[in-house]
Structure formats: C-alpha cells, structure tokens
Amino acid sequence: MGSVSIPTEQWAAVVEKTGGPVVYKKIPVRLPGPDEVLINIKYSGVCHTDLHAMMGDWPIPTKLPLVGGHEGAGVVVARGELVKDVEIGEHAGIKWLNGSCLNCSYCNQADEPLCAKALLSGYTVDGSFQQYAIAKAAHVAHIPRECDLEAVAPILCAGITVYKGLKESAAKPGQHLAIVGAGGGLGSIAIQYAKAMGLSVIAIDGGSEKRDMCLKLGATSYVDFQTSKDLVADVRACTHDGLGPHAAIVVAVQEKPFQQATQYVRARGTVVCMGLPAHAKISAPVFDTVLRMINIKGSYVGNRADTAEALEFYRRGLIKAPFKTVGLSELNEVYKLMMDGKIAGRYVVDTSK
Numbered sequence: 001m002g003s004v005s006i007p008t009e010q011w012a013a014v015v016e017k018t019g020g021p022v023v024y025k026k027i028p029v030r031l032p033g034p035d036e037v038l039i040n041i042k043y044s045g046v047c048h049t050d051l052h053a054m055m056g057d058w059p060i061p062t063k064l065p066l067v068g069g070h071e072g073a074g075v076v077v078a079r080g081e082l083v084k085d086v087e088i089g090e091h092a093g094i095k096w097l098n099g100s101c102l103n104c105s106y107c108n109q110a111d112e113p114l115c116a117k118a119l120l121s122g123y124t125v126d127g128s129f130q131q132y133a134i135a136k137a138a139h140v141a142h143i144p145r146e147c148d149l150e151a152v153a154p155i156l157c158a159g160i161t162v163y164k165g166l167k168e169s170a171a172k173p174g175q176h177l178a179i180v181g182a183g184g185g186l187g188s189i190a191i192q193y194a195k196a197m198g199l200s201v202i203a204i205d206g207g208s209e210k211r212d213m214c215l216k217l218g219a220t221s222y223v224d225f226q227t228s229k230d231l232v233a234d235v236r237a238c239t240h241d242g243l244g245p246h247a248a249i250v251v252a253v254q255e256k257p258f259q260q261a262t263q264y265v266r267a268r269g270t271v272v273c274m275g276l277p278a279h280a281k282i283s284a285p286v287f288d289t290v291l292r293m294i295n296i297k298g299s300y301v302g303n304r305a306d307t308a309e310a311l312e313f314y315r316r317g318l319i320k321a322p323f324k325t326v327g328l329s330e331l332n333e334v335y336k337l338m339m340d341g342k343i344a345g346r347y348v349v350d351t352s353k
C-alpha cells in the first residue's frame with residue numbers, strides 16, 4: 001500500500017444518535033482496504049440529505065455512530081494494493097455513491113446508483129465530515145487540478161444530481177423548465193446547469209433573498225411559493241404561450257410542490273422528483289395524467305459518467321453557484337439554518353477548523 005504520512009487521529013462531526021446533534025470530536029483514522037483509497041478531505045458541502053440522515057427521516061436506517069457528508073473534496077493520501085488508477089496526491093472527491101458491486105445488471109448498464117449492494121457515504125458508511133475519509137477507488141470522483149477544492153465540493157452531490165435530473169427531464173434548449181426549490185443547494189446549482197444547456201428557467205422558492213439569487217444566477221422568472229395565491233396559474237403565466245413548463249425538476253423539501261408540478265407542466269410534460277421530504281407521497285389525478293400524457297419519474301444521483309460530465313461543466317467555468325464556508329465544528333448551526341429554510345445556496349465546511 002503506497003502512502004504519505006497519515007495521523008492516527010482526526011477531527012470529525014459524529015451523529016451518535018438519530019435526531020442529533022452532531023458531536024465534534026476526535027476519532028481514529030481508518031486505513032483503506034485493498035480496493036479503497038483514503039482521501040484527506042479539505043472541504044465538504046452540506047446537503048439536505050445529511051440532515052435527513054441525522055433526523056432519521058427515511059425508511060432505511062443509517063449506521064450509528066455516523067460520520068455524515070457526501071460532497072467531500074480533498075487529496076488522496078493512501079491507496080490499497082489493488083488500486084492502480086487513482087494516484088497518491090491526486091485531487092479526488094467522496095460522493096454519495098461510495099461504492100457498488102460493479103457486477104449486477106444495474107452496474108453492468110451504468111445504473112450503479114440502483115445497485116442493491118451500493119455503499120452510501122454519510123449513510124451506510126462514514127462520509128466526508130471528517131479529515132480522512134475512505135471510498136472505493138472505482139467510485140471516487142476525479143477532480144481536475146485547476147478546480148478549487150472549496151468551490152467544487154457542492155458539485156459532488158448537488159451538481160451530479162441536478163445534472164442527471166436535467167438529462168432525465170428530456171428538456172431541450174429553448175424550452176421552459178421549472179426548478180422547484182431553486183433557492184436551495186441543489187436548486188441554485190440546477191439553475192446554472194439549465195442555463196448552460198440553453199433552457200429558460202422558472203425558479204420557484206420562498207422569499208426575496210432567494211428571488212434575487214435565482215435571478216442573478218440566470219433564472220428567467222421567479223415564483224414565490226410563500227406569497228403566490230395561485231401557484232399553478234402563476235407558473236404557467238411565466239411561459240411564452242401560457243401552457244406551462246415542458247418539465248419540472250422538484251428538489252423542494254415539502255410534499256405539496258410535487259403535486260403542484262404535475263398540474264402546471266404542459267401536456268406531455270415531465271415531472272422529475274428529486275427532493276426527498278420525510279414521509280411524503282406523490283399523487284396526481286389519473287384522468288388528467290392520462291389525457292395530458294404527463295410523465296412523472298424519479299431521479300437519483302448519477303453514475304460515474306454523469307460525475308465526470310458534471311465536473312467538466314464546472315471545470316469549463318459554466319457553474320458558479322454561491323456558497324458560504326464555515327468550520328466543520330459549526331455543522332450544528334448549519335443544520336439549524338437548513339431546517340428553517342434559511343440557506344440561499346450551499347454551505348461548505350472546512351475540515352481544518
């Protein structure tokens with residue numbers, strides 16, 4: 001196993017019980033197994049998924065104690081003896097999909113997020129809210145040298161996920177796309193990818209801070225779900241012919257906007273469900289869905305090719321979404337703001353403080 005000097009202990013933010021809080025403390029550094037690499041995480045984005053994991057919002061249990069985080073950007077410091085294509089010193093990222101079997105029918109068709117044996121960073125295995133994190137070499141993101149590790153971190157989940165969701169939406173250049181939850185981490189980055197793809201974006205979220213940010217990032221219009229009296233009509237009115245957007249990608253953390261999207265997309269429109277609010281259901285009238293030929297689908301992170309492509313958009317300077325950086329020791333405060341819906345864009349944590 002090739003390696004550089006690695007400490008035996010490190011700082012981490014640990015969920016000790018479901019419901020939180022995270023405890024900032026020293027824990028041992030693990031060494032990589034034969035097919036794994038160890039990454040010295042410099043920065044990690046904070047995704048709403050990390051909060052869902054801590055709160056136990058979803059039907060699958062997390063490991064406990066748990067080190068969350070799955071937008072970790074850093075430097076490879078050790079690799080197992082089977083690893084040939086990740087170099088020590090390379091810039092690499094820990095993403096949600098930490099590993100997969102690489103041998104099932106889904107992995108064989110590059111649908112590895114659907115692998116039944118997938119390992120999930122910050123959920124079923126420890127993630128990037130620590131200074132040294134492990135991932136399967138086959139799945140680490142290769143971060144181009146010229147990318148700033150702090151700014152690129154949110155691409156590792158938010159970027160990959162919305163890039164994939166945009167592909168799944170099948171929206172074409174010139175068409176109208178609604179981004180629901182546009183002022184949050186995924187949404188703000190989705191605006192930039194959608195703009196780069198030539199789509200006309202209707203941003204939907206709440207409050208004037210998020211409005212200003214969405215319009216600055218390139219949204220064509222903004223609908224405020226907190227003040228709109230008839231959201232479906234207001235969204236439709238943002239399209240040139242009044243028929244509604246061709247697609248909606250829903251990254252909001254409430255149930256209602258999923259229902260609304262099935263109503264305001266135009267006939268033959270697509271609703272891509274990506275947000276994962278606790279205990280939520282999606283329902284739409286069957287009659288309307290059939291006669292208007294509405295397509296309702298889910299989209300879940302992205303595969304390794306999506307990862308490389310999403311990073312390439314970033315490297316080319318097309319994705320510049322706002323983020324704020326605080327110390328890893330301040331993660332509980334970030335979660336509080338996130339719970340209250342007060343974060344415009346993304347928070348990044350610096351693992352050195």
Ligand code: NAD
Pocket residue numbers: 046047048049050052157158161180181182183184185186187204205206225251252253254256257273274275276277299300301338341343345
């Ligand atoms: P975030 O908290 O940064 O953003 C969510 C946004 O939704 C906020 O700006 C909030 O104001 C907005 N919102 C809430 N209610 C709304 C409503 N009724 N209408 C419009 N907007 C509304 O969260 P995030 O990190 O961007 O994550 C969003 C969701 O996506 C989470 O549930 C997360 O778990 C999920 N997620 C899914 C995938 C996937 O693969 N499908 C990947 C990553 C994250």
Ligand code: ZN
Pocket residue numbers: 047048049050070096157158
């Ligand atoms: Zn995420």
